[in-house]
Amino acid sequence: MQTDFLQQLRLAFPALKLLEAEPLRNYTSFAIGGPAPMAFPTTPSELTALYRFCLEKGHHPVILGAGTNVLAPDEGLRRLVVNTRGLRELAAQPGGEIAAQCGVPLAQLANFARARGLTGLEFAHGIPGTVGGGLYMNAGAYGGELKDVTVETQALLPDGSLWRAVGSEQGFAYRTSAFQCRNALILQATFRLAPGDPAAIAGRMQELAQRRRASQPLEYPSAGSTFKRPKVGYAAALIEAAGLKGCGIGGAVVSTKHAGFVVNLGGATARDVLATMELVRNTVLAKSGVELEPEVRILREEGENFLCNS
Numbered sequence: 001m002q003t004d005f006l007q008q009l010r011l012a013f014p015a016l017k018l019l020e021a022e023p024l025r026n027y028t029s030f031a032i033g034g035p036a037p038m039a040f041p042t043t044p045s046e047l048t049a050l051y052r053f054c055l056e057k058g059h060h061p062v063i064l065g066a067g068t069n070v071l072a073p074d075e076g077l078r079r080l081v082v083n084t085r086g087l088r089e090l091a092a093q094p095g096g097e098i099a100a101q102c103g104v105p106l107a108q109l110a111n112f113a114r115a116r117g118l119t120g121l122e123f124a125h126g127i128p129g130t131v132g133g134g135l136y137m138n139a140g141a142y143g144g145e146l147k148d149v150t151v152e153t154q155a156l157l158p159d160g161s162l163w164r165a166v167g168s169e170q171g172f173a174y175r176t177s178a179f180q181c182r183n184a185l186i187l188q189a190t191f192r193l194a195p196g197d198p199a200a201i202a203g204r205m206q207e208l209a210q211r212r213r214a215s216q217p218l219e220y221p222s223a224g225s226t227f228k229r230p231k232v233g234y235a236a237a238l239i240e241a242a243g244l245k246g247c248g249i250g251g252a253v254v255s256t257k258h259a260g261f262v263v264n265l266g267g268a269t270a271r272d273v274l275a276t277m278e279l280v281r282n283t284v285l286a287k288s289g290v291e292l293e294p295e296v297r298i299l300r301e302e303g304e305n306f307l308c309n310s
């Protein structure tokens with residue numbers, strides 16, 4: 001990132017919080033990543049204007065939600081990181097609908113629905129991301145996915161135009177979406193839920209939280225499931241069968257509690273995580289013939305990259 005571009009941003013957006021070298025490790029659940037320039041818009045109009053300004057100047061910023069599904073580089077990024085967590089408005093609408101801005105945590109969205117006696121988002125309560133990151137990834141758990149409840153998403157396309165994606169236009173599939181395929185920035189979305197009993201909804205959330213605590217290594221920094229579910233079998237089962245539990249490089253290791261998670265035992269670098277992912281991919285391929293694809297989004301200067309080819 002050129003200093004003069006930051007200067008231009010400051011002049012164009014005098015009220016915008018803009019920091020020159022924020023350690024990405026403070027903004028990612030892996031607790032990994034070097035410094036990057038970071039902007040903190042707080043309204044959809046500010047985010048829209050900022051994004052369009054960047055595109056006009058030939059900069060494609062990195063969009064960051066809660067940072068719970070990304071691996072950021074040790075050397076940091078020169079590209080501007082747009083942190084969306086300031087966009088946190090939620091509104092109940094007629095017909096069991098809820099409108100939510102991209103930075104709303106999924107837990108807050110699920111609690112908002114529960115408090116209004118609306119069921120359908122219990123599965124999302126324990127997913128630590130935001131609405132924007134969740135829709136981009138079509139986050140899901142315990143039989144539910146955001147695709148089941150999302151009726152419309154407003155996004156900005158890489159040419160700066162506004163896109164109202166309705167129903168199937170959102171292109172949701174397992175851990176992907178049209179927003180991911182089209183490199184779109186998600187501004188906000190509308191969810192449609194069904195009437196339900198708040199006590200039963202709360203009970204289901206507690207039950208799922210208990211299942212998460214029992215099965216996932218929540219005591220260590222990670223980005224959740226490192227690999228997507230392959231066409232055959234489950235990633236965690238294949239990794240465990242390959243004898244990889246507890247294996248790793250540097251501070252990164254395949255969790256002994258849940259083989260689907262690579263965790264940061266302390267001081268892991270992005271290189272450690274990538275090398276561990278490579279070890280896992282190669283070993284699983286050799287032992288079972290299955291090629292695992294990363295679910296974690298690997299942030300790079302030139303864009304996101306799904307391959308462990310560091």
Ligand SMILES: Cc1cc2nc3c(=O)[nH]c(=O)nc-3n(C[C@H](O)[C@H](O)[C@H](O)COP(=O)(O)OP(=O)(O)OC[C@H]3O[C@@H](n4cnc5c(N)ncnc54)[C@H](O)[C@@H]3O)c2cc1C
Nearest residue numbers: 065066067068069129130132133134139140141186223224
């Ligand atoms: C302990 C743990 C448990 C997890 N459990 C689950 C689970 O059960 N199910 C599941 O699906 N995932 C799970 N995850 C992964 C993660 O929480 C989800 O993928 C989540 O939806 C990511 O949201 P985020 O806001 O953190 O996105 P980020 O990590 O910030 O970003 C993820 C991707 O989305 C993009 N992005 C973020 N916001 C926007 C936006 N507004 N517009 C466009 N692109 C955007 C980013 O550029 C990046 O490519 C888990 C992670 C952890 C650490």
